[in-house]
Amino acid sequence: MKSALMSDWIKMRKTWIKVLVILGPFGVITLNALRYLQSYDAIVKPGDDAFNWALLIQNISHLLMPSLILGIALLTSLLAGLEHQGQAWKQLLALPVSRVQIYMSKFIWVTGLLAISATLCAVGTFGIGFAFGFTTHIPWVQVLQECYYPYFAAFGIIAIQLCLSLLIANQSFAITLGVLGMIVSGLTNALAPDGFNHAETWARWIPWTYPSLSAITHGTVQHIHFIYVIYGLVVGAAMVVLGMALFVRKEVH
Numbered sequence: 001m002k003s004a005l006m007s008d009w010i011k012m013r014k015t016w017i018k019v020l021v022i023l024g025p026f027g028v029i030t031l032n033a034l035r036y037l038q039s040y041d042a043i044v045k046p047g048d049d050a051f052n053w054a055l056l057i058q059n060i061s062h063l064l065m066p067s068l069i070l071g072i073a074l075l076t077s078l079l080a081g082l083e084h085q086g087q088a089w090k091q092l093l094a095l096p097v098s099r100v101q102i103y104m105s106k107f108i109w110v111t112g113l114l115a116i117s118a119t120l121c122a123v124g125t126f127g128i129g130f131a132f133g134f135t136t137h138i139p140w141v142q143v144l145q146e147c148y149y150p151y152f153a154a155f156g157i158i159a160i161q162l163c164l165s166l167l168i169a170n171q172s173f174a175i176t177l178g179v180l181g182m183i184v185s186g187l188t189n190a191l192a193p194d195g196f197n198h199a200e201t202w203a204r205w206i207p208w209t210y211p212s213l214s215a216i217t218h219g220t221v222q223h224i225h226f227i228y229v230i231y232g233l234v235v236g237a238a239m240v241v242l243g244m245a246l247f248v249r250k251e252v253h
Contacts, residue, residue: 003097003101004101007105009109011082012109015082020074020075021116022120024121025067025117025118026120028124029060029128032063049134049137050137052129053137054139054142056129057125060146061146064150065185065186068150068154069157069211070178071117072110072154072161073175073178073179074178075110076161077171077174080165080171081165084171099247100244100248103166103240104240106166114151118147118150118151122144122147122148125143125146149214149228149229151211153211153214153228153229153233155236156235157181159235159243160239163246163247167250182208184206184208185208207235209228210228210229210232213228214226214228
């Protein structure tokens with residue numbers, strides 16, 4: 001397993017993958033910081049830090065969800081693309097490493113890199129709040145939930161996108177699916193929480209809705225639905241097993 005992980009790391013060092021991991025949360029935080037700088041008086045309520053933190057979490061969430069889903073599609077596609085180029089598969093499969101280890105290595109790297117992005121987003125959220133003077137009623141737990149619940153709820157998406165990216169050489173299909181998933185995720189934000197019960201009836205069958213529904217904000221109210229974190233982890237585990245089975249049996253060129 002260590003050989004597979006090191007092999008992927010050596011390949012990634014020469015790509016934009018590491019930059020993408022930082023660029024996602026940097027963009028989310030920077031855009032929100034610029035918005036607060038431009039419209040501070042209209043957004044911030046002086047003396048009401050509880051409201052200000054809640055609104056900040058909402059604003060971060062609105063950009064975090066689509067960037068997370070699109071980031072998953074790009075990361076999995078870039079990582080798989082390293083093997084699809086040239087004769088990389090033949091060289092990789094010639095190593096004394098099983099296909100299961102090769103597959104799991106890539107899943108571990110994607111989830112690990114996205115964990116870094118989630119952490120940077122959480123740090124950035126606190127950074128914005130402190131920078132603009134929100135020093136009381138600090139919602140430590142709520143910020144962590146807003147950043148990490150969607151991350152864990154997205155494990156099913158990670159597993160699906162990775163499976164498609166590894167099995168299909170043409171990455172346009174996987175990227176298109178990621179874009180469509182991002183749009184569907186946005187629809188759940190529009191429906192919930194006023195239409196949350198209606199959204200639940202179909203959303204539970206679509207993994208791309210899990211991140212949004214796991215920690216969604218509406219106004220200054222945060223609705224935590226941990227069940228979607230569990231859904232994401234269960235779907236992720238099932239799809240990893242299925243993906244590995246298909247990868248082991250597929251003739252890769």
